[in-house]
Amino acid sequence: MAVTGLVLLGFVIVHLLGNTSVFVGPDGINAYAEKLHSLGPVVYIFRLVMLAAFAIHIIYGIQLTLENRAASPAKYAIQKRQRATFASSTMIVSGLVLLAFVIYHLLHFTVQVTDPAISAKANLDALGRPDVYLMVVKGFQKIFVSLIYVVSMVFLFLHLSHGAQSFVQTFGLTNANTLPAVNVGGKALSAILLLGYIAIPLLIVIGFVKI
Numbered sequence: 001m002a003v004t005g006l007v008l009l010g011f012v013i014v015h016l017l018g019n020t021s022v023f024v025g026p027d028g029i030n031a032y033a034e035k036l037h038s039l040g041p042v043v044y045i046f047r048l049v050m051l052a053a054f055a056i057h058i059i060y061g062i063q064l065t066l067e068n069r070a071a072s073p074a075k076y077a078i079q080k081r082q083r084a085t086f087a088s089s090t091m092i093v094s095g096l097v098l099l100a101f102v103i104y105h106l107l108h109f110t111v112q113v114t115d116p117a118i119s120a121k122a123n124l125d126a127l128g129r130p131d132v133y134l135m136v137v138k139g140f141q142k143i144f145v146s147l148i149y150v151v152s153m154v155f156l157f158l159h160l161s162h163g164a165q166s167f168v169q170t171f172g173l174t175n176a177n178t179l180p181a182v183n184v185g186g187k188a189l190s191a192i193l194l195l196g197y198i199a200i201p202l203l204i205v206i207g208f209v210k211i
């Protein structure tokens, strides 16, 4: 789980950096998307690796949750967390919400079937490139769509605020002295990702980024 989680965390960081090209305008994100798609087979190999990492992460996550439940079948009369935080004890919930989000997100921006009229495949920009800028901006101008993203990003924050420090522990790279700093680092990284990701729909909704 730690290895695949790290791969997925790496993707989430790089994906946010790529997505910030939306703030440059059509010449930013449309050029970025065109460059990515021009990589041909590399894109498909990358997608296969990501799919494998995602599948392994989910299967082990569900297995771990079932094993934990089987280890304490009777509910305690008094539920009191010792070391566990809210984020750590809700990993399966936040994880499954993220699975639902990723399925929706792929249908929205990769397969582009949720709103075909504004899909980048159907609309080309002035330079003849798929208009990803139009798809993203017009998509997030719908409050309901933006709300789905903002709420999902809060779950991403919850998931990463435990996950981002958990893998450091799993790899044995921490001890009692360094653990508090690792915890703070994990939460800080998750908060930066939360702010970065929600900035995109929010700045579009308030009209700062427009078409």
Ligand code: HEM
Residues within 6 Å of the ligand: 012, 015, 019, 033, 036, 047, 098, 102, 105, 106, 109, 110, 132, 136, 149, 156, 197, 198, 200, 201
């Ligand atoms: C405001 C937030 C986000 C925006 C604006 C955004 C934007 C996009 C766009 C435009 C694409 C299509 C790229 C293309 O085919 O040209 C895409 C693909 C994708 N996004 Fe996001 N994304 C966001 C958040 C996320 C998050 C949080 C995750 C993961 C948890 C994620 C995972 C993916 C994946 C797995 C793909 C498919 C990559 C591929 O086609 O190979 N995205 N995203």
